[in-house]
Amino acid sequence: MRVLGRTLVWSGLLVLAFLVYQLYVTDLVAESSQEEAKVELVTQLDDRRQDLPAPEVVQQESPQPTSDPIQFYVEPLPEEGTPFAEITIPKIELDAVVFSGVDRQTLKEGPGHMPWTPLPGQPGNAVISGHRTTYGRPFYRLDELVVGDRVEVETAIGLHVYEVRQIEVVKPTDVWVTDPRPGAWLTLTTCNPRFSARQRLVIFSELVEGPNLRYADLLLQREVQG
Amino acid sequence: MRKLFAALPGPAAVRVLQMVLIVAVALVALFYLFEWAGDLLDSGGVVG
Numbered sequence: 001m002r003v004l005g006r007t008l009v010w011s012g013l014l015v016l017a018f019l020v021y022q023l024y025v026t027d028l029v030a031e032s033s034q035e036e037a038k039v040e041l042v043t044q045l046d047d048r049r050q051d052l053p054a055p056e057v058v059q060q061e062s063p064q065p066t067s068d069p070i071q072f073y074v075e076p077l078p079e080e081g082t083p084f085a086e087i088t089i090p091k092i093e094l095d096a097v098v099f100s101g102v103d104r105q106t107l108k109e110g111p112g113h114m115p116w117t118p119l120p121g122q123p124g125n126a127v128i129s130g131h132r133t134t135y136g137r138p139f140y141r142l143d144e145l146v147v148g149d150r151v152e153v154e155t156a157i158g159l160h161v162y163e164v165r166q167i168e169v170v171k172p173t174d175v176w177v178t179d180p181r182p183g184a185w186l187t188l189t190t191c192n193p194r195f196s197a198r199q200r201l202v203i204f205s206e207l208v209e210g211p212n213l214r215y216a217d218l219l220l221q222r223e224v225q226g
Numbered sequence: 227m228r229k230l231f232a233a234l235p236g237p238a239a240v241r242v243l244q245m246v247l248i249v250a251v252a253l254v255a256l257f258y259l260f261e262w263a264g265d266l267l268d269s270g271g272v273v274g
């Protein structure tokens with residue numbers, strides 16, 4: 001009986017320590033990383049802006065005589081593990097530095113961009129993943145977003161504004177959510193429900209403002225016309 | 227803890243050193259256990 005009592009007490013302490021570590025200590029780790037990353041991002045953005053190639057001028061098939069030529073702004077892929085963008089979602093008071101990469105270590109520092117998808121602001125489907133309940137819980141309130149809400153991402157080429165178009169809850173293995181999409185999209189993924197990694201909450205948003213909006217629209221038109 | 231300390235071989239200084247090592251190893255193991263179990267709560271939201 002005494003042994004059982006001791007075992008239960010120790011088990012309880014272990015669970016308590018686990019919860020304190022996951023829900024409190026990991027937040028402190030992420031908070032410190034984000035503070036450092038905010039400082040580093042300023043330098044990173046300055047450096048990246050200096051290294052940007054000139055925008056490509058895109059030939060339109062039937063240009064309007066009065067319209068300006070369409071320019072396509074590209075930016076080189078950042079080194080994995082480095083901060084390269086800032087994501088802001090005013091509705092849920094999210095303001096976080098985004099890192100390149102989605103490995104365990106990178107996601108402990110903040111939301112991470114899947115490096116095999118296009119960068120935010122580029123045509124296609126840029127995917128950013130983030131923790132929901134631990135490590136600063138950047139995407140804790142992602143479930144409060146509804147169709148039409150704004151998501152802003154600043155990268156070296158400028159500010160890209162997206163509007164939420166679709167919200168899905170999928171299995172963690174549903175990789176189709178990262179598939180390329182016509183136009184320019186930003187997909188946010190996180191664990192669902194809160195305190196469980198059983199599913200993924202996925203927010204699809206489409207570019208509505210930004211340096212590459214006209215180019216993305218042109219690509220979309222071409223896709224529709226076949 | 228006291229029983230474990232008493233059961234360790236050698237003089238007191240060596241036993242203290244062994245105890246420090248045991249506690250350090252236990253803490254590292256606990257850290258990895260927490261990290262592994264933490265993935266059940268929140269794995270980072272990556273798909274695939």
